[in-house]
Amino acid sequence: MTQTIETPVVHDQARLSQEAKRVTYIGAWLDALLSIVKVTIGFMVGSAALIADGIHSLSDLVTDGFVLAAIHYGRQEPDKDHHYGHGRIETLTTLLLGSVLIFVAGGIAWSSLDRLFSGAAVNAPGALAIVMTVIALFSKEWIFRYTMRVAKRVKSKLLEANAWHSRSDALSTAVVLVALVGAQFGLGWLDAVAAIIVGLLVGKVGLDLLWESARELVDTALPVDVQDQMHDVACSVPGVDSVHDLRTRQSAGWVMVDLHVVVGPKITVSEAHEIGNEVSRRLRHEFPALTDVIFHVDPEDDAGAGDPSRLPGLPLRPEVEAALDARWYKHPVWRTLNELQLHYLDDKVSVSLIIDDAVQQPPQCLASQLKALASDIEWLGHVEVLFITRAASSSMR
Numbered sequence: 001m002t003q004t005i006e007t008p009v010v011h012d013q014a015r016l017s018q019e020a021k022r023v024t025y026i027g028a029w030l031d032a033l034l035s036i037v038k039v040t041i042g043f044m045v046g047s048a049a050l051i052a053d054g055i056h057s058l059s060d061l062v063t064d065g066f067v068l069a070a071i072h073y074g075r076q077e078p079d080k081d082h083h084y085g086h087g088r089i090e091t092l093t094t095l096l097l098g099s100v101l102i103f104v105a106g107g108i109a110w111s112s113l114d115r116l117f118s119g120a121a122v123n124a125p126g127a128l129a130i131v132m133t134v135i136a137l138f139s140k141e142w143i144f145r146y147t148m149r150v151a152k153r154v155k156s157k158l159l160e161a162n163a164w165h166s167r168s169d170a171l172s173t174a175v176v177l178v179a180l181v182g183a184q185f186g187l188g189w190l191d192a193v194a195a196i197i198v199g200l201l202v203g204k205v206g207l208d209l210l211w212e213s214a215r216e217l218v219d220t221a222l223p224v225d226v227q228d229q230m231h232d233v234a235c236s237v238p239g240v241d242s243v244h245d246l247r248t249r250q251s252a253g254w255v256m257v258d259l260h261v262v263v264g265p266k267i268t269v270s271e272a273h274e275i276g277n278e279v280s281r282r283l284r285h286e287f288p289a290l291t292d293v294i295f296h297v298d299p300e301d302d303a304g305a306g307d308p309s310r311l312p313g314l315p316l317r318p319e320v321e322a323a324l325d326a327r328w329y330k331h332p333v334w335r336t337l338n339e340l341q342l343h344y345l346d347d348k349v350s351v352s353l354i355i356d357d358a359v360q361q362p363p364q365c366l367a368s369q370l371k372a373l374a375s376d377i378e379w380l381g382h383v384e385v386l387f388i389t390r391a392a393s394s395s396m397r
Contacts, residue, residue, distance in 0.1 A: 019153070019154060020150060020154050021068060023146060024067050024147075024162065027060070027064055028061055028065070028068070031058070031169075032061050034139065035054050035058040037136070038054030038057060038132070038133075038136065041129055044128075045128065050129055050180070057169055067093065088217070090156065091157065094157050094160075094212075094213045095213040095217070097161040097162060097209060098206045098208075098209030098210035098213060099206065100206070101161075101168055101203070101205055101206030101209065102203055102207065104168055104172075104206075105200070105203030106203070109196050113196060129180055130177065130181060130184065137170055137173045140169050140170035140173055144164075144167040148160065148163040155254070155289065157216075160209075161209050164209065167205070168205065216251065219250075221247065221248045221249065222250070222255065226248075227246060230246060230248070230259075230283060231246055231259075234246070237279050237282060239263055239264070239267070239275040240261055240275060240279065241263060241264065241301070244262070244302075245258075245260040245296075245303060255287065255289045256290070256293075256294075257283065257290060257294070259294075259295055259296070260296045260298050260302075260303070261275065261276050261297050262298045262301050263275055263297055263298070263299065264299070265343060265345050266299075276295040279293075280295060299343070299344070314349055317342060324374060328370060331373065332359050333359060333366050336355045336356055337353055337354075337355055338355050338356060339353075340353055340354075341354070343381075345381065346381065349379050350380075350381035350384075351380070351381075353370070353384070353386065355387065356387070357388070367385045
C-alpha cells in the first residue's frame with residue numbers, strides 16, 4: 001500500500017511569496033537609483049571606478065528581474081505538468097545567480113590586476129564622490145541584511161543568492177571607496193589590491209551557491225542525522241514495527257520524504273492506512289519544512305529485497321481462487337466458505353478460510369486436508385480454517 005500525503009506548510013505560501021517580492025522590489029528600486037547616481041557622479045568627477053560600480057549596480061537590477069520572475073513562477077502550486085510544484089525554477093535561478101557572482105568576481109579581479117600592473121593614475125575624486133559612495137555602501141549593506149532576513153523566514157535559497165549579490169555590490173562599492181580615498185591622498189594602488197581581495201570573496205560566495213544548487217538539482221538527501229531523526233519519529237508511532245527505505249530530497253528550501261512502514265501482517269487495510277497517516281502527521285509536526293510525504297505500508301520487512309516490479313510476482317485473488325477451486329470444490333469447507341482471506345508473506349500466499357461451524361471436524365484437521373489436496377501448488381503457504389458462530393468467533397490452526 002502506497003499513500004501520498006501532501007501536507008500543508010506551516011506558513012501561508014501566498015504571504016511568503018508576497019514578502020519575498022516586496023523585498024526584491026525594494027532592492028530593485030534601490031539598485032536603479034544607485035546606478036543612476038553612481039554613473040552620473042562618476043562622469044562629473046571623472047572616476048572610472050565609480051562609473052564601473054554604477055554599471056555593477058545596474059547588473060543587480062537585471063538579476064532582481066530574474067528573481068521576481070522565479071519567485072512568481074517557482075512558488076506556484078503544482079499543476080498537471082509539474083506534479084511536485086515549481087520549486088526547481090528557484091533552484092535554477094540560484095544556479096544562474098551563483099554563476100553571475102563568479103563572473104562578477106572574475107571581472108573585479110581581472111580589472112584590478114590590470115590597473116595594479118599598468119600603474120594607471122587615479123585622479124582625486126573630491127568629497128562629493130566619497131560621501132555618495134559611503135551612502136551607497138550603507139544602502140547596499142542594509143538591503144543585503146534585509147533580504148537575508150526575509151530569505152531565512154521564507155526559506156528561499158534564491159533570495160539568499162540575491163542577498164549575496166547585493167553584498168557583492170556592497171563589497172565592490174567598498175573597494176571603490178578605498179580607491180577614492182586612496183586617490184584623494186595619492187595612494188591609487190590601494191584600489192587594485194582591495195578589489196582583488198573582494199573578487200576572491202565574491203567568487204567564494206558564487207561557488208558555494210553553485211555547489212548547493214547543484215546538490216539540490218541532483219536530489220541530494222538531507223544530512224544523515226536529520227534522516228535518523230525522521231526514522232525515530234516514524235518508529236515511535238504505535239503499530240509501526242520498523243521503518244526502512246527512508247529517502248529525502250529538497251526543492252527550493254522545502255523537503256520531500258518517502259519511506260516504507262512495516263506493520264502487523266494481518267491487520268486490516270484501513271488500520272494500516274491510518275498508521276501511515278499518523279506517521280506522516282508526526283513527521284510534519286517535527287519537521288515543518290516537509291511539504292510531501294509518501295509512505296508505503298509493508299506487512300513484513302523486505303528491506304534490501306529490491307524493486308518488487310522487477311521480481312516474479314505472486315498470483316492475485318482471481319488466479320488464487322481458480323487454483324483452489326480446482327482442488328477443493330468437493331470439500332465441505334470450500335462449499336460452506338463464508339470468507340477467504342489472502343496473506344502475502346514470505347514469498348507465499350497463505351489463506352484463511354472463514355466458515356460456519358456446521359462442519360463437524362476440528363479446524364486443524366480440515367486445514368491439513370486442504371493443504372494435502374493442494375500440495376502441488378508451489379506458491380501456497382499456510383492454510384488455516386476459522387469457525388465463526390452467531391455468538392462469537394474462534395480460531396485455531
